[in-house]
Amino acid sequence: MSDIVQKILVCPLNWGLGHASRCVPVIRMFLDRGHEVHIGSDGIALDLLRVEFPNLPFVRLPGYNVQYKHKSFTKSMLLQLPSMLSAIVREGRVVSAYVAKHKIDCVVSDNRLGCLGRTSSNILMTHQLVLRLNNKFLSRCATWAYGWFIARFDKIWVPDLPPPNHLCGEMIESNRFKDVSYVGFLSRLKPYFGKMMQDVIVILSGPEPTRSRLEEIVVKQSWHSPYSMLIVRGLPHCTGPDLDVPDYVRCVDFLDASGMEKAIGESRVVIARCGYSTVMDLMTIGKSGILIPTPGQPEQELLGERLAAMGRFIVKSEADFDLDKDVKKINTLLLDFDEYKQKVANAVEWSRKYTLDSFENEIKKLLNK
Numbered sequence: 001m002s003d004i005v006q007k008i009l010v011c012p013l014n015w016g017l018g019h020a021s022r023c024v025p026v027i028r029m030f031l032d033r034g035h036e037v038h039i040g041s042d043g044i045a046l047d048l049l050r051v052e053f054p055n056l057p058f059v060r061l062p063g064y065n066v067q068y069k070h071k072s073f074t075k076s077m078l079l080q081l082p083s084m085l086s087a088i089v090r091e092g093r094v095v096s097a098y099v100a101k102h103k104i105d106c107v108v109s110d111n112r113l114g115c116l117g118r119t120s121s122n123i124l125m126t127h128q129l130v131l132r133l134n135n136k137f138l139s140r141c142a143t144w145a146y147g148w149f150i151a152r153f154d155k156i157w158v159p160d161l162p163p164p165n166h167l168c169g170e171m172i173e174s175n176r177f178k179d180v181s182y183v184g185f186l187s188r189l190k191p192y193f194g195k196m197m198q199d200v201i202v203i204l205s206g207p208e209p210t211r212s213r214l215e216e217i218v219v220k221q222s223w224h225s226p227y228s229m230l231i232v233r234g235l236p237h238c239t240g241p242d243l244d245v246p247d248y249v250r251c252v253d254f255l256d257a258s259g260m261e262k263a264i265g266e267s268r269v270v271i272a273r274c275g276y277s278t279v280m281d282l283m284t285i286g287k288s289g290i291l292i293p294t295p296g297q298p299e300q301e302l303l304g305e306r307l308a309a310m311g312r313f314i315v316k317s318e319a320d321f322d323l324d325k326d327v328k329k330i331n332t333l334l335l336d337f338d339e340y341k342q343k344v345a346n347a348v349e350w351s352r353k354y355t356l357d358s359f360e361n362e363i364k365k366l367l368n369k
Contacts, residue, residue, distance in 0.1 A: 007103060009117075011040040011095065012049070012110040014063055016206040017234055018277030019110045020045035022159060024052055024188035024257060026108065026125075038102065040095060040115065047236040051256050052188075059098050061112070062090040088114035088149075108157075113149040124153040127160055127276050129177060132298040147177070155179050159186045159280065167279065167306065186277075187284035188257040192265030198250070199227035200327060201267035203260075204234040205275060210294050214273065214318065215243070221323040222249050230263055261285075269330050271323075274300040274315065279307065290314045290326050 008030050012019040020041065027049070030037050039049050039058040046060065064087045092114035095107065099117030108123045109115035116122040129150070131142040150156065160166045162182040202218050204211050211234060222229060222245055229249045236254040243251050255263055264270060270289030272278045276299070282289055291313050293300035304315040314330050316322075 005034055005036060006105040007036045007038065009038045009040055009059075009095070009099065009102075009104045009107045009115075009120075010110075011061065011091075011107065011112045011115040012045050013112050014041055014043040014045035015111070016211070016273075016275060017044060017048055017236075018205065018275045020048045021188050021257075022186040022277045022280060023049065023108075023110055023125075025186050027053060027056075038098075038104065040098065041112075044234075044236055048254075051236055051254070057102075059094065061094055061115075062087045088112075091115055109153070113146075116152060121155075122153045123155045123157055124150060125157040125159060126150070127158060128299065129156070129158070129180075132302060150177060155181065158182050159184070159276075161185070167276075167283070167303070185280045185284050187281045189261050189264065189281050189285050191285045192261045194262060194266045196268055197228075197266040198230045199267070200229045200269045200271060200323075201263055202229060202231045203270065203272040203278065204232060205278065206234075206273050206294055210273075214292060217318060217321065218271070218323065219243055219245055219249075221321075222246055225323045225327070227323070227327055230267060232260070232263065269327050271326075274304045274307070276303060279303060282313075288312050288330060290316060290321075290330055292316055292318060292321055 010023050010027055010030075012023045014020070027037050027039070031053075037053075037056055039046070039053065039056050040061050041049060041058075042061050042063040046058065049056075050058065064084050091112060095115045096118055098104065099107065099120050104117055104120050106121045106123065107115055107117050108125060110125045111128075113124075129147075130139075131146050132139055156177055156179060158180060160182055161184060166182070167185075204215050204218075206214075215231070215233065218231065227248075231243070231245070231249065231251045232255055233243075233251060233253050245251060264285065264287060270282060270287055272282075272289060272291060274291040274293040279291070281287075291304060291307060293304040293315065295318055307313045308315040314326055316326060
């Protein structure tokens, strides 16, 4: 329990479920220490946090409504830049008013660039200090503009290990910002060892239409695969159309943290996008798997390159993904279950070198200024 109860507003970006899911352990830490937590977000990110924390007050923020409308990630972002900037301005107004009305002491924003209060301390949580686009010149321009938004925050938290052991690589290699703290991996999951209920779990996430596209690929290939499978569609509070799948494939729209822990623990192989929060989850619980970067998204492609070099994951493109062959390949890493459990234990011990206690220390330092 903290000596002083602080009012903290946590605002994850609604860009898939990754930003919201990595805020779950942060919110739990604040609540465990007696702080009063408010939530600010929109869309499925807000839906996820309201499932995990149904009794917490919340404010609905303007949505960025990002979609991958073109094969080129850079072109998609440029075309949507005006609407994104408008959302940043509008969310800033909403958060400023909310901070004043509820006397919020600290705002923790996960990649929402407009979520700052005039009278509060303001923290940005991000795993990107450098933006990587398909064009080097545009990357430099985007990074400069992005840095202007970042500089408005009092503190930057990077959910990664410090260099040279960092997972994000060049995405966090910047000397432009002084007040940066590496707070380690953030995951809402813990290792779970249960009876194997299915060969494969497929975890779908990300903005549309990329979520649906991977879903279609997996469903189509499931008809030609012998593996029992659980598909988690990543649709909280949403009943999407039923999927036409074989009898040995089960589908659920969404799982909360405890349900996801159990489902992953009861699955031999994980198939997921190469999103950073998904990778943190798998690294923390020591799980290997097949990762499929979102096409044209440089962040996931870079992360995929680093993970493939580590040898713990198989990284495949959408075009090259073969459910049957890739599952057989990853199974060769899991032949010895005792060795696998030891790998899990080592991964958990490694990830706990940096614990959520560092967040409490950061908050104390910030609020005592």
